[in-house]
Amino acid sequence: SQWGEENLQALSIQEGEDVTMNCSYKTYTTVVQWYRQKSGKGPAQLILIRSNEREKRSGRLRATLDTSSQSSSLSITGTLATDTAVYFCATDSSGSWQLIFGSGTQLTVMP
Amino acid sequence: AQTIHQWPVAEIKAVGSPLSLGCTIKGKSSPNLYWYWQATGGTLQQLFYSITVGQVESVVQLNLSASRPKDDQFILSTEKLLLSHSGFYLCAWSPGVSNERLFFGHGTKLSVL
Numbered sequence: 001s002q003w004g005e006e007n008l009q010a011l012s013i014q015e016g017e018d019v020t021m022n023c024s025y026k027t028y029t030t031v032v033q034w035y036r037q038k039s040g041k042g043p044a045q046l047i048l049i050r051s052n053e054r055e056k057r058s059g060r061l062r063a064t065l066d067t068s069s070q071s072s073s074l075s076i077t078g079t080l081a082t083d084t085a086v087y088f089c090a091t092d093s094s095g096s097w098q099l100i101f102g103s104g105t106q107l108t109v110m111p
Numbered sequence: 112a113q114t115i116h117q118w119p120v121a122e123i124k125a126v127g128s129p130l131s132l133g134c135t136i137k138g139k140s141s142p143n144l145y146w147y148w149q150a151t152g153g154t155l156q157q158l159f160y161s162i163t164v165g166q167v168e169s170v171v172q173l174n175l176s177a178s179r180p181k182d183d184q185f186i187l188s189t190e191k192l193l194l195s196h197s198g199f200y201l202c203a204w205s206p207g208v209s210n211e212r213l214f215f216g217h218g219t220k221l222s223v224l
């Protein structure tokens with residue numbers, strides 16, 4: 001889980017494996033965004049999931065959202081070495097301009 | 112296509128010296144603009160946001176200030192740097208009336224010695 005932890009979590013897997021990263025958030029939200037940040041670069045949004053969607057897919061990515069437990073997950077199937085990056089979830093308080101990022105998961109995919 | 116440009120790419124500054132970082136967005140009128148700070152190995156902390164020219168809202172106090180002198184420009188500055196200001200500064204923009212997708216620049220790496 002990303003939220004409420006001070007340190008970046010780390011996962012190391014072999015290319016081709018599937019992986020799931022989790023995120024728990026504190027404030028009420030109707031949208032969870034997932035971003036990927038490669039070393040030395042700015043983050044880029046991967047997927048956005050709304051509270052009425054429970055699950056959303058985009059290519060090899062699958063995001064889930066459980067508003068009752070205030071948690072979200074991001075799964076990547078058939079990982080590639082190029083998926084190596086830090087993955088963040090982000091939420092905002094409804095109607096707020098503050099986008100709050102979780103502590104992140106450092107994913108390393110070994111070829 | 113919209114582009115976001117941050118400058119400088121990197122800075123090495125002395126404690127107590129002033130700082131000015133900039134960000135320009137091209138190809139998008141009236142973007143929402145954001146400044147984020149990221150410690151090495153850390154998460155992104157939102158510092159400021161601006162919905163319109165001349166108006167900037169502060170999210171956290173880090174002895175920094177921000178201004179939006181033009182629709183496409185966002186400036187982050189301080190008169191006196193602290194060691195704790197070291198890190199990665201990211202400018203971002205979002206379209207429309209929401210922050211449902213932020214587009215980030217490549218960032219500025221700041222080292223305060």
